[in-house]
Structures are given as C-alpha cells and as structure tokens.
Amino acid sequence: MKRERVLIIGGSGGMGLATAKVLIKNDYEIIVSGRTEAKLIDISNQLGPNSSYVVMDASNTVELRNKLTELPKIDHMVVAVSVRANASDIKTTSEENAKQAFQRFWISYNVLHFASQVLNRNGSVTLISGSSGKTPLKGYGVWGTLHGSLNTLVKQASIDIAPFRVNAVSPGGIGINTDRQLTEHRGNVEDIANMIFAIISNPAVTSTVIDVDGGERMGTWNG
Numbered sequence: 550m551k552r553e554r555v556l557i558i559g560g561s562g563g564m565g566l567a568t569a570k571v572l573i574k575n576d577y578e579i580i581v582s583g584r585t586e587a588k589l590i591d592i593s594n595q596l597g598p599n600s601s602y603v604v605m606d607a608s609n610t611v612e613l614r615n616k617l618t619e620l621p622k623i624d625h626m627v628v629a630v631s632v633r634a635n636a637s638d639i640k641t642t643s644e645e646n647a648k649q650a651f652q653r654f655w656i657s658y659n660v661l662h663f664a665s666q667v668l669n670r671n672g673s674v675t676l677i678s679g680s681s682g683k684t685p686l687k688g689y690g691v692w693g694t695l696h697g698s699l700n701t702l703v704k705q706a707s708i709d710i711a712p713f714r715v716n717a718v719s720p721g722g723i724g725i726n727t728d729r730q731l732t733e734h735r736g737n738v739e740d741i742a743n744m745i746f747a748i749i750s751n752p753a754v755t756s757t758v759i760d761v762d763g764g765e766r767m768g769t770w771n772g
C-alpha cells in the first residue's frame with residue numbers, strides 16, 4: 550500500500566519532531582520543514598529513507614505558497630511552528646509584539662488558504678493551539694486570544710475547505726510541573742505526537758480541538 554505523505558511545518562522542533570518519529574514508525578512518508586537547513590538534514594538522516602525536508606520561512610506568504618505548490622501532492626499537513634514574542638497581557642503588550650505572536654495565526658491561516666492546491670482528496674490539516682485559549686486568565690491576554698482564534702479558525706476552515714479535514718491539538722503544561730493540572734502525568738511532546746497521529750489516521754475526525762493538557766486550567770488552578 551502507498552504510504553501517505555505528511556508535511557510537518559516546524560518539523561525540527563519538539564512537538565513537530567516527536568510527531569515525525571511517531572508517523573515514521575506508523576509507515577507514513579514525512580517531509581520536515583523549518584528555516585534551518587542544518588537541523589533538517591540531521592533530522593532527515595535520523596528519520597531514514599521515508600523522509601525528506603524542505604527549507605522555508607512559513608511566515609513569508611510568497612515563499613510558503615511557492616514551496617507548498619512545488620511539492621508533490623501531500624496527504625496531511627501539520628503546523629507545529631513556534632513564534633517567540635514578548636507578549637503577555639493586553640494592557641502591557643504593544644501592538645507590534647502582539648502582531649509578532651499572531652504570526653502563528655497567519656502561518657496557520659495561509660496553510661489552510663493554500664491547502665486545497667496542495668492536498669490529496671483524503672487530506673487533512675492539523676494545527677497546534679494552546680490551553681490558554683480555554684479560560685481567560687490574567688497575564689495571558691495575547692496568547693489566550695491567539696489560541697482562541699486558532700480554535701475558531703479550525704471550526705470555520707473545516708467548513709470552508711471541506712472535504713479536507715481540519716483539527717487542532719491544544720497542548721498545555723508540556724515539560725512543566727503537574728501542579729497546574731488534574732493528572733499526575735508530566736506532559737511531554739510524545740503526548741502531542743500521539744494525538745496528532747490519532748487525528749491524522751482517523752478519517753471521521755474533523756472540526757475538533759482536542760485538549761492534551763492534563764486538565765490544565767480546570768478546577769481551582771489560577772495560574
């Protein structure tokens with residue numbers, strides 16, 4: 550049977566690479582993408598013959614469109630990029646810094662915008678949002694709004710680009726103490742990767758945002 554091909558944008562980072570490893574083990578063909586070629590070469594060597602890489606800055610819309618449309622047809626795309634920004638609450642974060650944080654929204658938006666030119670008919674796009682989108686909390690104004698926007702983008706795009714499937718995994722507390730959470734399990738990138746695999750491999754799953762956060766921001770936790 551032909552392997553399904555998955556492009557992971559941000560495939561050289563923590564969650565993206567963990568996803569690549571889980572998918573390779575499950576017989577997918579992987580294309581990892583990021584801005585730093587040296588990291589991608591190393592990762593592609595680690596992943597073996599069913600992997601390749603593409604260097605791109607996904608925040609450059611023209612570059613993103615050109616690279617996506619030059620690739621052979623893809624079955625699934627995962628957006629796992631991170632964007633560093635000096636952002637916290639709305640009172641103190643400047644427009645410039647908030648816009649920097651929202652680069653992640655626009656990368657996700659553009660991947661969805663171009664998806665129908667890139668994906669095979671069974672295709673899907675999986676985004677990463679974040680647990681701060683769940684409950685408004687002091688100090689998280691920008692990130693909470695970003696993650697809430699990504700969650701709404703999933704719902705709307707799943708209608709607008711159907712039959713392509715659109716979902717998100719919403720992580721929380723990855724690699725940090727469990728005192729913020731309901732579970733005793735310390736979250737790790739494999740938790741996210743396994744959920745992305747579950748979403749990609751299940752043709753009935755679309756328009757969902759799945760929390761993988763140990764119940765962070767539930768109950769009495771106040772940040």
Ligand SMILES: NC(=O)c1ccc[n+]([C@@H]2O[C@H](COP(=O)([O-])OP(=O)(O)OC[C@H]3O[C@@H](n4cnc5c(N)ncnc54)[C@H](OP(=O)(O)O)[C@@H]3O)[C@@H](O)[C@H]2O)c1
Binds near residue numbers: 563584588630677
């Ligand atoms: N840890 C948590 O609990 C948590 C909670 C909520 C949300 N999240 C979100 O989860 C996402 C993934 O986190 P992570 O820790 O896996 O991130 P990470 O380790 O920092 O990896 C980010 C990846 O994105 C790539 N990248 C960054 N900017 C890019 C661009 N403009 N174009 C193309 N590739 C780009 C990086 O490679 P290059 O630098 O080489 O381009 C790298 O491969 C992040 O957005 C993070 O905010 C995490």
